[in-house]
């Protein structure tokens with residue numbers, strides 16, 4: 001209606017209330033509703049049963065089975081069956097605990113934790129942690145998928161909501177751990193939109209690992225998979241030596257020595273057989289490598305000109321061997337008739353960064369760079385141990401294809417050692433406890449996920465055994481014919 005004094009329009013029905021919105025199914029004919037409602041109910045029921053069976057098979061099927069037995073055959077057969085079941089489980093537990101845990105205990109625990117912890121607290125936690133979102137009256141909530149408990153950790157698979165990134169979860173790792181009653185939480189990306197939360201309840205690497213029995217036969221030494229300890233999942237911790245360069249970083253007392261001596265321990269038969277040559281530089285006056293000098297072909301106990309000359313000599317050998325292999329082979333193998341050379345430098349920074357003589361420092365850095373960048377194919381491996389991972393100390397960390405981060409002081413140091421983004425995937429080397437020396441986060445090139453592991457504890461008594469092992473058997477020259485058979489290279 002036009003206003004008396006102007007041309008503007010007013011709302012024709014200012015007091016009109018919002019029309020009620022009827023659900024769409026109200027408009028359906030009644031006979032269709034009579035058919036659709038029972039069908040819908042049956043579908044819902046079937047879905048519920050399938051879901052229950054899928055998520056809680058043991059919890060649903062075992063009581064159901066027992067109920068059927070009780071109803072069909074009465075009480076005594078049920079008691080008998082229960083006794084047999086308990087006896088079988090006890091015998092299984094006694095005879096083979098690992099398979100019992102895997103096939104009985106973990107599935108039961110998984111279903112228990114799913115129902116009692118995750119399903120129960122999921123909705124509230126997602127809302128309060130701001131991981132669920134509301135848009136136009138609809139709530140988008142991350143979906144709780146499979147839950148697998150392995151005793152020390154629960155693996156909780158999650159489907160994220162649209163427009164959510166794994167970083168949003170990484171930022172809330174602590175709050176998720178507290179909400180679900182775990183000690184810590186790690187986030188792993190499985191595929192687009194699907195992540196897995198590792199909710200850790202206890203540390204499986206709490207106890208030191210004794211070294212295995214010293215092998216006698218070089219045939220068992222696999223240079224691509226040297227076992228130096230155990231990972232937190234219970235598998236052997238294997239380090240690739242052939243075709244790799246290894247950087248081990250950790251604060252004083254973090255257990256760098258145990259990683260080093262675990263490698264030497266496992267290589268011992270191959271060193272004694274002449275298939276591997278060990279060369280060492282220990283600028284700390286031999287405090288570390290001097291504990292078992294017999295394993296080394298050459299050993300220098302300072303960062304003087306001698307150490308630099310040794311590095312330069314090895315760099316020259318690398319170039320010379322690479323020139324000989326050119327066009328013939330791409331990677332060292334035992335049939336070359338030359339040993340794989342493993343150069344161990346304890347406190348690498350003393351040689352290439354803290355050396356006061358600038359000329360020596362530059363020469364050492366150049367030689368080390370040549371060995372790390374070109375030594376892979378001709379069979380030269382550098383095992384560098386470092387306390388301080390700052391950039392000015394090791395400007396060429398990227399040349400090390402395997403990086404081991406033992407206990408570190410700061411989160412930034414973890415990024416420096418393992419590379420960007422690895423800490424966000426859970427590799428919290430700065431959170432490793434002082435009480436667990438030898439525990440490390442390991443990142444190998446080509447392997448997306450970092451691994452947490454603990455090296456063998458090589459005690460002083462073990463080093464005496466190692467010395468005796470070498471004194472008893474003279475180190476032989478490289479076997480050019482059949483003697484090296486079986487050593488995996």
Ligand SMILES: Nc1ncnc2c1ncn2[C@@H]1O[C@H](COP(=O)(O)OP(=O)(O)OP(=O)(O)O)[C@@H](O)[C@H]1O
Nearest residue numbers: 208251252253254255256257258437438455456457
């Ligand atoms: N894998 C291990 N398991 C149990 N204890 C270990 C392990 N590794 C080292 N230790 C213990 O931790 C202590 C420090 O170890 P180690 O000397 O190897 O550390 P480090 O990092 O080499 O120190 P530094 O830089 O001062 O030489 C030692 O008492 C050792 O017995």
